[in-house]
Amino acid sequence: MMYDWHFEPDTADIAANNGYDLGLRGGEAYKTESKAIWHGKRWMKQHGRIDGSGGLSAKTVRDLAVLIKTLLRFAQREYHCVCDALNAKLPACTQKKIDVFSETELAVLGKALFPSKKISLAVMLALHAGLRVGEACALRVSDIDFLSGTLHVRQSVQRITLHGVSRLLVQRPKSDSSERIIPLHPELLLLLKRVSAKLPPDAYLMTGRADRPIDPRTCQYQFTVLLRRCGIRHRGFHALRHTFATRCVEAGADIKSVSELLGHADIKTTLKLYVHPSMESKRRCIQSIAFLKIGA
Numbered sequence: 001m002m003y004d005w006h007f008e009p010d011t012a013d014i015a016a017n018n019g020y021d022l023g024l025r026g027g028e029a030y031k032t033e034s035k036a037i038w039h040g041k042r043w044m045k046q047h048g049r050i051d052g053s054g055g056l057s058a059k060t061v062r063d064l065a066v067l068i069k070t071l072l073r074f075a076q077r078e079y080h081c082v083c084d085a086l087n088a089k090l091p092a093c094t095q096k097k098i099d100v101f102s103e104t105e106l107a108v109l110g111k112a113l114f115p116s117k118k119i120s121l122a123v124m125l126a127l128h129a130g131l132r133v134g135e136a137c138a139l140r141v142s143d144i145d146f147l148s149g150t151l152h153v154r155q156s157v158q159r160i161t162l163h164g165v166s167r168l169l170v171q172r173p174k175s176d177s178s179e180r181i182i183p184l185h186p187e188l189l190l191l192l193k194r195v196s197a198k199l200p201p202d203a204y205l206m207t208g209r210a211d212r213p214i215d216p217r218t219c220q221y222q223f224t225v226l227l228r229r230c231g232i233r234h235r236g237f238h239a240l241r242h243t244f245a246t247r248c249v250e251a252g253a254d255i256k257s258v259s260e261l262l263g264h265a266d267i268k269t270t271l272k273l274y275v276h277p278s279m280e281s282k283r284r285c286i287q288s289i290a291f292l293k294i295g296a
Contacts, residue, residue: 098273099235100243103280112230118206118214119222121195126240128188130248130262133216133237134158135178138170142201149189151182153263157213168215178263245270250281 056064075081101109106127113120125136134156143152156173159166173179184192192205199208206214223237241262248258259270 098242099239100246105232108230108232112226115191115194119219119226122219123240124188124191127244128185129182130241130244132241133219137206137214137216137219139205141196141199141203141205144192146193149184151184153180157216159215159217170213175265177265180263182261
């Protein structure tokens with residue numbers, strides 16, 4: 001079908017390179033919808049990252065496909081454009097199984113942590129306050145209210161690569177709900193007091209400098225080395241956050257409170273992604289049921 005939409009040359013080139021067959025002819029765009037969506041999904045899964053380092057997850061591709069379909073429905077409704085791509089099948093999303101650390105592993109991990117090591121502070125912030133690695137890296141002395149015993153998450157650090165240039169970016173957290181105030185465990189508050197004792201208010205806690213935070217990838221690497229040294233099976237740093245949420249729930253905390261501590265916009269995210277019953281919890285559940293005696 002012919003469309004009366006016009007594309008700038010650069011737009012057409014980018015779309016063609018990304019697997020979209022626009023069939024440009026005489027300045028007018030023709031579109032083979034189903035083929036375009038199919039090629040577009042395949043391209044995004046293989047090469048979709050903006051830094052050119054690989055593809056996107058099935059969930060991200062699905063979210064983008066939903067956005068494209070929304071725009072196409074608008075064009076169909078407002079401009080009476082017939083679009084077969086609305087029937088395109090979206091990629092299936094499989095729920096990832098996320099590990100949490102057992103009590104035995106945490107005991108081993110605790111013996112290897114020392115207040116003088118930067119990775120120790122990052123681990124404690126994730127395990128006892130539920131911070132993301134980028135949030136821990138962006139934490140400043142001024143974000144801690146020692147009188148009220150609370151921590152204010154205001155920023156997050158991430159490394160981005162754009163046009164071949166890599167740099168650290170300090171910005172607001174990923175959502176409005178991610179900017180939050182967290183009450184601190186007394187032991188964690190004491191650790192933060194020791195770490196920040198001689199630092200200016202604007203200094204980053206992880207580096208002691210006001211001009212540069214620590215790279216989240218550095219924390220990830222140091223955590224990997226720590227696990228290897230402890231003989232603990234490898235997990236990503238984010239598993240500490242999962243463990244925090246799971247331990248809160250197992251301790252009897254209500255899901256709403258846990259969701260707000262984690263900075264989730266939707267409580268369903270907490271239930272679906274971050275709360276995983278541990279083997280210890282399952283064992284206690286089984287052992288709490290009276291055993292049926294047979295042959296008595």
